[in-house]
Amino acid sequence: MDITQMLADRATSIPDNPFAAADSRVARAVAQGADVIDLSKGNPDGEPPEFMIDAVVKASHDPTDFRYAPFDGKPAYLRAAAHWYMQEHGVTLDPVTQILAVSGASVGIGLTIQTLINPGELVVVPGPYYPQYEGSTAVAQGRLQALPTDAEHGFLPDLSAVPESVWQEAKLLILNYPNNPTGAAATPEFFAQAVELAKRYGFVIMHDFAYAGIGFDENPPISLLSTPGAVDVAVELCSLSKMYMIAGWRGGFVAGNAELMHALKMVHRQTSLLMGTTVQDAGAAGLNSDQSTVRVLAQRYKQRFLTLQQGLAQAGLEVCDSHGGLFAWMRVPEGTSDAEFSQWLLAKAGVAVIAGSDFGPTGAGYVRLSLLKPESDLAEAAKRICNERN
Structure with a gap:
């Protein structure tokens, strides 16, 4: 055979x-x-910061962490993520309905695409792009279209120059700022335009915020969810790996629109490993810190x-x-x-x-x-x- x-x-x-x-x-x-x-x-x-190492060591001796984690995340971890959003970005989120614990932003990428994209549907992403966007779209049997960027425009795409037919077909727009690989940064005006287009044409935005906090400018990188109206059309993925140097521990979260988050949770419960209990405890310590x-x-x-x-x-x-x-x-x-x-x-x-x-x-x-x-x-x-x- x-x-x-x-x-x-x-x-x-x-x-x-x-x-x-x-x-x-x-x-x-x-x-x-x-x-x-x-x-x-x-x-x-x-x-990682010493206090996070201490937190994970302490958690490894906690009998409650010997058990499976709650499907959507430990309440203390979800509250810590909500606290981080308010402290760092002025965004108010409900930890129960608007945040999901995941084993790294990469899980969130595949999860969001799998939840939204049917065979043949279009995913739009500025190019160059993180390769998993293409790989996860291929797994979902969707189509991916890259929007051109260049150094002269800071590697941000001109959303106004995109043909209307692309936006009419689009099911999902993936953004990633600070950007891997170019180091481009989104501006409030760029995010506002993306949100306006999503509402006008009826597509979802996924912002891969894996490099949150890792900015080189005077002002730190901005969250898409801080854009007025973004929570109506978007989810955002965050990684603990980059902020706290714990790539091997595998931790992160997805946050955003409550209705879409409900669907993501349903798919996550059937397809993904839960984020480890001890990592959630250590992650909460990091997210609750002063950064x-x-x-x-x-x-x-x-x-x-x-x-x-x-x-x-x-x-x-x-x-x-x-x-x-x-x-x-x-x-x-x-x-x-x-x-x-x-x-x-x-x-x-x-x-x-x-x-x-x-x-x-x-x-x-x-x-x-x-x-x-x-x-x-x-x-x-x-x-x-x-x-x-x-």
């Missing part, structure tokens, strides 16, 4: 995960003796970004300005493709990056570099590249 003939259509149309492919490339290079500075992944390189540790992280990443940007400028390479997040977005030299240049960087300089075209066709001509390495490693990576280029 040919097992491949038994597979569901959704399983045969999923694009490869570029980050898994990057891990394989780096592993091969290291096995061959290469000294690789791996800037291809967004894996935190530090530790000073997150601001320290944001400044650390900003300095790392500047180190990389300035170092690579000496090699004649342009790293686009960034407003936040964990990555740098760099143009490749003229006359070479992003795939070729990423291969050259690994082979000649021992620096691993991700090709921009892995973030969709609008990412062609760029590469993404991670800031999740010590500043000394980033300086060394820039030095190696300079030596090979000059």
